[in-house]
Amino acid sequence: MTTVEQAAYIIQNQIRDYGTETVPFDRSAGRVLAEDIYADRDMPPFNRVTMDGIAISYSAFADGLRSFHVSGIQAAGDKPLHITDTSHCIEIMTGAVLPDTLDTVIRYEDVLITGSDAEIIIDTVKQGQNIHAKGRDKRYGDVVVTSGQLITPAIISVIASVGKTQVLVKKQPRVVIIPSGDELVDVHETPAPYQIRKSNNHTINAVLQQHGCAADMVHIADDEAVTRTEITRCLKSYDVILLSGGVSMGKFDYIPQALQQVGVAKLFYKVQQRPGKPFWFGVNDQGVLVFAFPGNPVATFMCLHRYFLPWLNATVGLDKKNEMYAALSEDFYFEPDLQYFLQVKTTLTADARLIASPLMGNGSGDFANLADTDAFLELPADRSEFEAGEVFRLWPFK
Numbered sequence: 001m002t003t004v005e006q007a008a009y010i011i012q013n014q015i016r017d018y019g020t021e022t023v024p025f026d027r028s029a030g031r032v033l034a035e036d037i038y039a040d041r042d043m044p045p046f047n048r049v050t051m052d053g054i055a056i057s058y059s060a061f062a063d064g065l066r067s068f069h070v071s072g073i074q075a076a077g078d079k080p081l082h083i084t085d086t087s088h089c090i091e092i093m094t095g096a097v098l099p100d101t102l103d104t105v106i107r108y109e110d111v112l113i114t115g116s117d118a119e120i121i122i123d124t125v126k127q128g129q130n131i132h133a134k135g136r137d138k139r140y141g142d143v144v145v146t147s148g149q150l151i152t153p154a155i156i157s158v159i160a161s162v163g164k165t166q167v168l169v170k171k172q173p174r175v176v177i178i179p180s181g182d183e184l185v186d187v188h189e190t191p192a193p194y195q196i197r198k199s200n201n202h203t204i205n206a207v208l209q210q211h212g213c214a215a216d217m218v219h220i221a222d223d224e225a226v227t228r229t230e231i232t233r234c235l236k237s238y239d240v241i242l243l244s245g246g247v248s249m250g251k252f253d254y255i256p257q258a259l260q261q262v263g264v265a266k267l268f269y270k271v272q273q274r275p276g277k278p279f280w281f282g283v284n285d286q287g288v289l290v291f292a293f294p295g296n297p298v299a300t301f302m303c304l305h306r307y308f309l310p311w312l313n314a315t316v317g318l319d320k321k322n323e324m325y326a327a328l329s330e331d332f333y334f335e336p337d338l339q340y341f342l343q344v345k346t347t348l349t350a351d352a353r354l355i356a357s358p359l360m361g362n363g364s365g366d367f368a369n370l371a372d373t374d375a376f377l378e379l380p381a382d383r384s385e386f387e388a389g390e391v392f393r394l395w396p397f398k
């Protein structure tokens with residue numbers, strides 16, 4: 001049987017490049033930047049006052065002057081005032097441009113203003129204090145954000161500040177999510193006693209949304225001909241098909257055979273793991289990838305995190321080298337010769353150790369347990385006993 005490592009390797013050999021597209025900058029968070037962003041002005045673009053107070057010429061202070069005539073007030077957004085008399089000061093606000101002839105700002109807390117006189121009531125003043133110098137952070141033309149990064153909220157402000165209304169990002173694959181099964185009804189429907197509401201597909205969709213990836217959804221009934229027709233149609237319109245259900249040994253599990261009948265070549269079927277053993281993966285001659293996840297909700301969820309998301313990240317050029325590991329909080333025993341994805345709740349200790357506490361739940365149908373846990377701990381297949389304190393690879397999902 002295919003091991004977890006082999007399955008991951010086979011999938012990572014199918015990395016694609018879907019090119020780039022331009023999107024409005026305020027809709028680009030979560031996407032991967034495909035161009036360098038340059039400063040269109042110095043940053044800051046002028047000598048920016050950082051404290052509300054008065055601006056003076058330091059030379060006058062150095063010559064012993066302590067009381068200055070206030071000759072004006074300058075707010076942020078005002079054109080800079082022009083002051084020539086060194087015995088004059090202006091009141092000036094945070095964010096304002098420092099006038100050319102002035103070089104030092106003293107906070108309101110350190111001056112006493114009476115009428116149009118400002119008296120400095122501290123002894124120590126440093127030339128240039130409370131000024132964020134023009135070009136101190138970045139120079140005009142500097143690269144301020146490099147291509148290939150995930151666009152975070154922090155990066156959005158940089159993009160906004162340089163006036164880029166549109167940004168070039170990596171294109172995401174066109175994805176369709178296909179839940180299958182006659183027992184499934186829509187969320188707004190009231191299920192008969194022998195039915196359940198669809199949930200796996202919505203979970204997949206929510207995870208994709210978190211990764212800036214939109215997807216369509218198509219339900220297929222447990223009918224062999226319908227399965228073939230729908231998959232054939234989707235193979236023409238999408239880059240990736242994510243199926244959930246219908247891949248095991250049941251009389252109505254038509255997915256593996258239907259996929260092969262419509263020209264999707266199997267790259268593996270069945271992985272040495274729990275949950276998710278019946279996972280099927282393949283590709284057609286147009287390069288469309290098909291991830292057919294086992295229908296049990298925890299199996300679908302685990303396979304999505306363990307296999308699909310690393311593929312998606314690599315495809316958009318995000319190299320997630322920061323693998324995570326955690327230590328088991330207690331001894332754990334798992335007999336079968338399968339890699340076990342143990343549901344855990346993680347905590348970070350005061351000495352920066354990540355601890356994973358097992359919360360097994362009731363098997364791969366118990367998706368309510370996922371709400372109480374936040375990661376899978378990947379326990380290797382070649383052993384049965386795992387000791388408290390031992391460190392294993394962690395797949396966080398919250």
Ligand SMILES: Nc1nc2c(c(=O)[nH]1)N[C@H]1C(S)=C(S)[C@@H](COP(=O)(O)OP(=O)(O)OC[C@H]3O[C@@H](n4cnc5c(N)ncnc54)[C@H](O)[C@@H]3O)O[C@H]1N2
Binds near residue numbers: 197199275276294364
């Ligand atoms: N004889 C055997 N039976 C089963 C085996 C096996 O090796 N031999 N493997 C078991 C394992 S492991 C899994 S996992 C499941 C995989 O089943 P399928 O992929 O065929 O999925 P279904 O039979 O369609 O459904 C399984 C289960 O999941 C529920 N489900 C499916 N889709 C959804 C959805 N979109 N939202 C919510 N719940 C969904 C479905 O109702 C079933 O309860 O097979 C075992 N059997």
Ligand code: MOO
Binds near residue numbers: 275298364
């Ligand atoms: O993958 Mo199945 O989920 O082990 O039950």
Ligand SMILES: [Mg+2]
Binds near residue numbers: 249
């Ligand atoms: Mg089944």
